[in-house]
Amino acid sequence: MPDRVFTELQRDALQEIANLGMGQAATRLSGLLNAFIELSVPRVRVVAVSEAAQALREMTGIDGPVTAVRQGFRSEIKGEALVICRSGEIAELGALIGGPYAQSTRDALTEQELVFDVANVLSGACVSSMLDQLGRLPVFSQPGLLGGAIMLDEVFQPGMLAWDLALLVEVNFALEDQRFRAHLVMLMAEESIHHVSRAIDALLHSL
Amino acid sequence: MSLPIVIADDSLLARKVLTKALPEDWDVEISYASNGREALALYRAGRAPVLFLDLTMPDMTGFQVLEALQHEDLNTFVIVVSADVQPRAQERALALGAMAFVPKPVTQEALLPILKEYGLYA
Numbered sequence: 001m002p003d004r005v006f007t008e009l010q011r012d013a014l015q016e017i018a019n020l021g022m023g024q025a026a027t028r029l030s031g032l033l034n035a036f037i038e039l040s041v042p043r044v045r046v047v048a049v050s051e052a053a054q055a056l057r058e059m060t061g062i063d064g065p066v067t068a069v070r071q072g073f074r075s076e077i078k079g080e081a082l083v084i085c086r087s088g089e090i091a092e093l094g095a096l097i098g099g100p101y102a103q104s105t106r107d108a109l110t111e112q113e114l115v116f117d118v119a120n121v122l123s124g125a126c127v128s129s130m131l132d133q134l135g136r137l138p139v140f141s142q143p144g145l146l147g148g149a150i151m152l153d154e155v156f157q158p159g160m161l162a163w164d165l166a167l168l169v170e171v172n173f174a175l176e177d178q179r180f181r182a183h184l185v186m187l188m189a190e191e192s193i194h195h196v197s198r199a200i201d202a203l204l205h206s207l
Numbered sequence: 208m209s210l211p212i213v214i215a216d217d218s219l220l221a222r223k224v225l226t227k228a229l230p231e232d233w234d235v236e237i238s239y240a241s242n243g244r245e246a247l248a249l250y251r252a253g254r255a256p257v258l259f260l261d262l263t264m265p266d267m268t269g270f271q272v273l274e275a276l277q278h279e280d281l282n283t284f285v286i287v288v289s290a291d292v293q294p295r296a297q298e299r300a301l302a303l304g305a306m307a308f309v310p311k312p313v314t315q316e317a318l319l320p321i322l323k324e325y326g327l328y329a
Contacts, residue, residue: 009219012218012219012220013218013219013220015218016218016220016221017220019218019221019263019290019311020290020311020312022290023289023290023291023292023293023310023311024290024292026291026293027292027293030293030294030295036293036295036296037293039262039263039291040263041217041263041264041265133312203220204220207220207223207224207227
């Protein structure tokens with residue numbers, strides 16, 4: 001059973017580590033969008049890649065097309081951060097904020113830039129904070145657009161992601177009084193899961 | 208007599224970190240709550256003259272606990288301890304009656320001035 005990879009104590013710790021990362025990311029996003037971000041409890045699951053899309057559907061409640069940005073991170077613990085939003089909600093995000101974004105919300109390139117900015121802020125702050133708590137310093141690769149209007153099944157094609165078992169950390173950012181939601185998912189392969197596990201034990205031991 | 212305090216956080220790790228950040232010689236009797244509802248129940252049972260309150264919790268968030276406390280006699284010092292460090296989250300918590308806001312990860316250096324300011328620890 002994939003979900004038995006972590007003990008209950010480790011899973012709890014990882015959730016709190018994600019909680020702190022989420023707080024850092026929300027503060028940055030809140031500055032970027034000039035809006036209050038409502039946070040909920042992060043969720044942690046270990047799943048087979050073949051089950052990842054279904055797991056993410058359950059975690060996010062998303063069934064329709066999404067826009068997804070991926071960004072790799074490397075340290076002893078390595079993986080990918082995916083920022084996923086409902087495609088239909090992105091224009092709303094563009095209209096919400098002022099400045100250069102507001103002038104051309106119909107411009108696809110601008111919308112894409114906006115999604116990249118949101119993704120960059122969320123992955124950078126959240127992943128850095130989480131790995132810092134685990135005593136690791138990540139190097140990030142350039143973000144890339146995984147797809148502009150794709151289904152979750154297409155996000156997690158087993159062939160495209162080069163691992164069988166993945167740690168899914170789902171963090172949900174909701175703009176107050178808006179429909180817009182951004183979901184940050186961290187994917188880490190099996191080898192990294194063991195490093196995460198040992199890093200958590202070291203953290204717990206230090207208390 | 209020991210001072211009863213409540214530490215409310217859904218995470219065991221967070222409850223441990225906070226417990227460890229309390230002054231070693233502070234004479235307190237700690238009760239733990241793992242969600243907002245439990246925290247409120249402990250408050251009503253008189254166990255929370257001091258309440259350390261997380262904001263993001265299942266089954267009543269910290270904000271909902273603060274709102275509920277406003278309808279009671281609010282006979283407690285609430286110190287919010289949260290990873291949500293958005294300025295608006297702090298303002299909202301203080302407006303809802305929290306005495307102080309401490310960002311996570313909580314340290315003794317951050318707690319001491321607050322405990323001293325309100326005469327909870329000498």
